[in-house]
Amino acid sequence: MEITEKDVAHTTSKLRFDDIKKGKVLSVKWEPKLNYAWDNGPALGRYLAELKNGRIIAKKCDKCHRTMLPPRMFCELCWRPTGRWVYVRDTGIVNTWVVSYVDWKAGRLNIEGGVRPFTPAIIEIDGTSKGMGILHLLDEVDPWKISRGMKVKAVWKPVKERIGAITDIKYFKPVK
Amino acid sequence: MTKRVAIVGIGTTGFRATTPDVSYRELTYEAATKAYVDAGIEPKDVDSFVSTAEDFFEGYSIADEYSPDQLGAVLKPIYTVPGDFIQSLASAYMMILSGIGDISVVQGLSKASNMLSLSEMTTFAMDPIYNRPLKESPHAVAGMEMARFMHESGATREQCAKVVVKNKRNALDNPLAGHGVLIDSDYVLNSEVISFPLTQMDISPHSDGAVVVVLAEEKTAKTLSDKPIWIRGIGWCSDTPGLETRNWGEAIYAQMAAEMSYKMAGIRHPRSEIDFAEINDEFSYKELQHLEAMRICRKKEAGPLTETGGTEITGEFPVNPSGGCLGVGNLYELNGGHKVLEVVRQLRGEAGKNQLKDITTGLAQGWRGVPTATGAVAILSN
Amino acid sequence: MRRVAIVGAGLTKFVRYAQETPKELAYEGVRMALDSCEMKLSDIECVVHGTAPDAFDGVHMKGEYLSDASGAYRKPYMRHYVGGGTGVLSPIHGWFHVASGMFDTCLVVTEEKMSCAYPHPAGAFLTIFDHTTEQPLYPTLIWIFAIEMNRFMTTHGYRKEDIALVAVKNKKNAIDHPSAQLAAEITVEDVLNSEVMAWPVNRLDISPTSDGAAAIILAAEHVARRVTEKPIWIDGVGWALDTAYWCTRDLYYPDYVEVAARQAYKMSGIREPSKEIHVAEPYDPFTYKELHHIEGLQLCKRGESVQMLVDGVTQRTGNLPCCPSGGALGVGNPIAATGLMKIIEIFLQLREEAGKRQVPGKPTCGLAQAWGDLMQVGTVVVMRS
Numbered sequence: 001m002e003i004t005e006k007d008v009a010h011t012t013s014k015l016r017f018d019d020i021k022k023g024k025v026l027s028v029k030w031e032p033k034l035n036y037a038w039d040n041g042p043a044l045g046r047y048l049a050e051l052k053n054g055r056i057i058a059k060k061c062d063k064c065h066r067t068m069l070p071p072r073m074f075c076e077l078c079w080r081p082t083g084r085w086v087y088v089r090d091t092g093i094v095n096t097w098v099v100s101y102v103d104w105k106a107g108r109l110n111i112e113g114g115v116r117p118f119t120p121a122i123i124e125i126d127g128t129s130k131g132m133g134i135l136h137l138l139d140e141v142d143p144w145k146i147s148r149g150m151k152v153k154a155v156w157k158p159v160k161e162r163i164g165a166i167t168d169i170k171y172f173k174p175v176k
Numbered sequence: 177m178t179k180r181v182a183i184v185g186i187g188t189t190g191f192r193a194t195t196p197d198v199s200y201r202e203l204t205y206e207a208a209t210k211a212y213v214d215a216g217i218e219p220k221d222v223d224s225f226v227s228t229a230e231d232f233f234e235g236y237s238i239a240d241e242y243s244p245d246q247l248g249a250v251l252k253p254i255y256t257v258p259g260d261f262i263q264s265l266a267s268a269y270m271m272i273l274s275g276i277g278d279i280s281v282v283q284g285l286s287k288a289s290n291m292l293s294l295s296e297m298t299t300f301a302m303d304p305i306y307n308r309p310l311k312e313s314p315h316a317v318a319g320m321e322m323a324r325f326m327h328e329s330g331a332t333r334e335q336c337a338k339v340v341v342k343n344k345r346n347a348l349d350n351p352l353a354g355h356g357v358l359i360d361s362d363y364v365l366n367s368e369v370i371s372f373p374l375t376q377m378d379i380s381p382h383s384d385g386a387v388v389v390v391l392a393e394e395k396t397a398k399t400l401s402d403k404p405i406w407i408r409g410i411g412w413c414s415d416t417p418g419l420e421t422r423n424w425g426e427a428i429y430a431q432m433a434a435e436m437s438y439k440m441a442g443i444r445h446p447r448s449e450i451d452f453a454e455i456n457d458e459f460s461y462k463e464l465q466h467l468e469a470m471r472i473c474r475k476k477e478a479g480p481l482t483e484t485g486g487t488e489i490t491g492e493f494p495v496n497p498s499g500g501c502l503g504v505g506n507l508y509e510l511n512g513g514h515k516v517l518e519v520v521r522q523l524r525g526e527a528g529k530n531q532l533k534d535i536t537t538g539l540a541q542g543w544r545g546v547p548t549a550t551g552a553v554a555i556l557s558n
Numbered sequence: 559m560r561r562v563a564i565v566g567a568g569l570t571k572f573v574r575y576a577q578e579t580p581k582e583l584a585y586e587g588v589r590m591a592l593d594s595c596e597m598k599l600s601d602i603e604c605v606v607h608g609t610a611p612d613a614f615d616g617v618h619m620k621g622e623y624l625s626d627a628s629g630a631y632r633k634p635y636m637r638h639y640v641g642g643g644t645g646v647l648s649p650i651h652g653w654f655h656v657a658s659g660m661f662d663t664c665l666v667v668t669e670e671k672m673s674c675a676y677p678h679p680a681g682a683f684l685t686i687f688d689h690t691t692e693q694p695l696y697p698t699l700i701w702i703f704a705i706e707m708n709r710f711m712t713t714h715g716y717r718k719e720d721i722a723l724v725a726v727k728n729k730k731n732a733i734d735h736p737s738a739q740l741a742a743e744i745t746v747e748d749v750l751n752s753e754v755m756a757w758p759v760n761r762l763d764i765s766p767t768s769d770g771a772a773a774i775i776l777a778a779e780h781v782a783r784r785v786t787e788k789p790i791w792i793d794g795v796g797w798a799l800d801t802a803y804w805c806t807r808d809l810y811y812p813d814y815v816e817v818a819a820r821q822a823y824k825m826s827g828i829r830e831p832s833k834e835i836h837v838a839e840p841y842d843p844f845t846y847k848e849l850h851h852i853e854g855l856q857l858c859k860r861g862e863s864v865q866m867l868v869d870g871v872t873q874r875t876g877n878l879p880c881c882p883s884g885g886a887l888g889v890g891n892p893i894a895a896t897g898l899m900k901i902i903e904i905f906l907q908l909r910e911e912a913g914k915r916q917v918p919g920k921p922t923c924g925l926a927q928a929w930g931d932l933m934q935v936g937t938v939v940v941m942r943s
Binding site: 230231232235236237238240241242243244245249250251252253254255256257258259263266267269270271273274275276297298300301303304305411412413414415416417418428432433436544547548550 | 610613616617618619622623626630631632633637639641642647651653658659660685686689796797799800801803814817821930932934
């Protein structure tokens with residue numbers, strides 16, 4: 001057998017976005033309203049509580065000696081309960097990063113209109129073990145001047161605005 | 177098939193309406209730790225893993241991402257079956273028969289208390305073009321099925337209510353169960369009508385919990401455990417998902433899955449060759465419908481048998497001695513996992529106050545719930 | 559262990575917006591697969607389905623919704639997934655069904671209708687991230703792949719203009735593929751000048767979103783010999799998942815692909831993959847990913863994949879053709895169906911039935927691989943004629 005043009009010709013009917021949008025082809029719309037309330041558990045629960053206090057807390061594995069972020073109740077590599085809680089600093093270095101012209105819905109940012117691209121990065125927080133990064137955003141920096149190993153520091157929301165979430169840190173900015 | 181496979185370890189958190197103190201990660205970690213201790217192994221001894229998860233139940237797209245860490249499965253062979261736990265068990269069972277290692281682990285989890293829109297979610301499982309725009313309550317589907325089943329089998333609302341009374345009573349003596357309560361049939365019959373003939377008490381309330389099961393090939397099983405529980409038969413089947421064309425009276429999926437497992441186990445007369453069953457009772461009538469579909473009862477017999485106490489712990493053929501979904505809680509994709517767990521506890525003689533005497537073979541059955549027509553059956557022996 | 563062969567295959571055309579419903583897409587793939595080996599649905603003993611996430615097709619428990627269209631009516635039917643690695647996990651899961659001795663035939667179906675997610679399937683990806691520590695930052699899939707690409711480039715000193723050659727090669731290969739959505743003759747400049755999505759990723763570095771389905775039929779040896787003169791044997795399988803804590807891994811190298819590949823090689827007795835494998839379909843949803851995976855698959859040493867590409871080794875006429883189908887970049891990327899499309903390409907190549915896409919030298923051993931989740935999973939199948 002060989003799969004030929006003829007074989008696949010009638011398997012799909014190609015539409016254009018406008019065919020659907022303008023109702024030339026009928027479709028059914030449904031917006032699911034699904035809500036969840038996550039139980040964070042002791043590890044992430046304390047992590048969030050400390051973020052509200054303006055501090056970052058990690059947890060240590062007594063076997064592999066990794067100081068881990070986000071904190072967890074068990075070490076996934078040694079597969080045993082973790083030990084001590086450890087406060088780490090709110091500074092770190094950029095492991096890798098990106099200059100994004102799109103938002104989470106793949107919508108394009110108006111870069112030409114002066115909107116700053118998103119610059120998310122993996123940041124290795126000082127005081128954690130090597131390679132122990134977290135995902136966060138960079139700002140107050142020229143997107144094209146970000147580099148690997150760049151030192152950064154958390155910019156916190158004002159105390160009153162913090163709710164116990166990862167977004168209590170607005171972003172990280174470069175420091176000397 | 178020349179190889180035999182046994183369950184050599186089980187672990188669970190138990191089942192409660194809410195579990196605010198732990199996340200899904202810690203729930204599975206606890207069940208896994210217990211299962212590994214029970215089997216006398218460490219995760220490094222495990223050759224492959226199967227997790228059971230359904231995206232919208234977990235609240236994650238491609239929920240398999242979050243399966244390896246809490247099982248000790250990092251950089252190991254693991255995949256996810258979005259099905260009933262017993263389907264995952266079948267998948268792991270086939271993996272061992274195929275020669276992918278000797279030890280396999282199956283995991284399932286319910287964090288139902290974290291899902292705030294369970295009804296909307298079930299509607300989201302219906303056909304987007306034909307069914308969803310009608311905006312019927314998901315319980316309407318169960319109500320329609322209940323009515324049709326009662327019509328065909330002659331089962332009465334009273335007999336269905338008896339299932340609720342029995343299972344919730346059994347749950348009182350099961351320390352793992354979250355919804356045990358002492359009530360009578362009138363309480364069920366007079367509870368709020370949801371979708372007639374279905375009342376509030378005919379519907380199992382949801383629970384949180386995790387189950388982890390360790391499987392091993394015969395030789396390994398015998399070295400690991402002095403009470404291996406053998407998988408003698410396993411079957412699974414899907415009838416049509418179409419509400420318009422399915423057979424509403426009989427649970428064809430349960431019938432076909434059961435026959436597949438009986439054939440494998442060499443069972444001809446399930447009623448006499450099987451000692452007890454943990455079967456899906458997400459709704460009261462489902463226990464009766466499944467009993468008849470799986471030939472444990474003849475047609476029209478499940479209702480009267482239940483009414484006369486034949487399915488009680490002390491009865492001729494005990495059904496859901498653990499308390500079932502009605503007494504333990506609806507665990508969604510984990511429902512079959514709870515059934516397997518309870519059959520294993522019984523066969524090992526570890527079922528405490530609910531322990532049955534002189535048993536060698538039990539049946540565990542799962543159904544995927546409304547609006548599906550998919551189910552699975554496992555036959556286990558000590 | 560019983561030998562298991564692929565005996566038939568079906569593949570729809572991949573398009574951005576298909577009028578067909580998800581069920582109809584699955585049906586088309588299945589029908590073609592059955593016709594290709596003159597089998598009837600009644601010859602099929604069980605069905606497995608690979609598709610994920612549910613958010614694409616917009617149906618909760620979409621495996622159930624797709625079951626009858628996948629030929630599973632009143633049959634043992636099971637769905638499985640590992641994110642984007644699902645397509646190549648699918649024949650592995652089907653292989654268990656037959657190799658175990660439980661069944662003699664198994665229909666393996668994959669389907670994805672990404673266009674159901676409105677206005678763009680990218681939105682469906684927000685919920686793949688940790689709901690507490692990551693989702694509040696509104697990450698996108700493109701971000702994290704760009705993050706990985708950057709790390710890969712920085713570590714090895716790779717240049718964007720070299721990596722762009724993957725798009726040039728694959729989109730050109732796709733011209734000969736009847737199912738292709740984005741076949742084209744393009745240049746490196748076209749890739750570099752296409753709009754920036756998330757630096758270092760440009761639009762032409764990315765595979766499209768697609769609707770499509772693919773299906774294959776697996777059979778035990780005694781059935782396979784009866785059905786076809788050219789069974790293609792599944793000779794080695796491997797799969798692995800890394801931790802969900804993706805920010806704590808060094809993204810420059812895909813350990814999960816290496817673990818999966820070594821499992822498959824061990825099973826099929828392969829010691830020197832770069833010599834023993836004649837044709838490969840590594841997963842290429844992004845340009846750099848083909849190279850990243852070639853390194854993980856041990857088809858070259860770490861840091862040498864770009865040289866291999868520049869030297870033309872991975873061209874269809876090269877020593878180790880990679881993505882002769884046109885890959886995800888050229889044929890399109892209805893995620894799970896793409897993985898199975900790659901399996902089907904190796905199936906056709908080993909049967910020497912790939913038409914204009916046929917690689918020279920009568921290949922007898924090939925490999926398909928897929929990848930997905932939070933840059934976390936590798937799935938590998940080794941096939942022999």
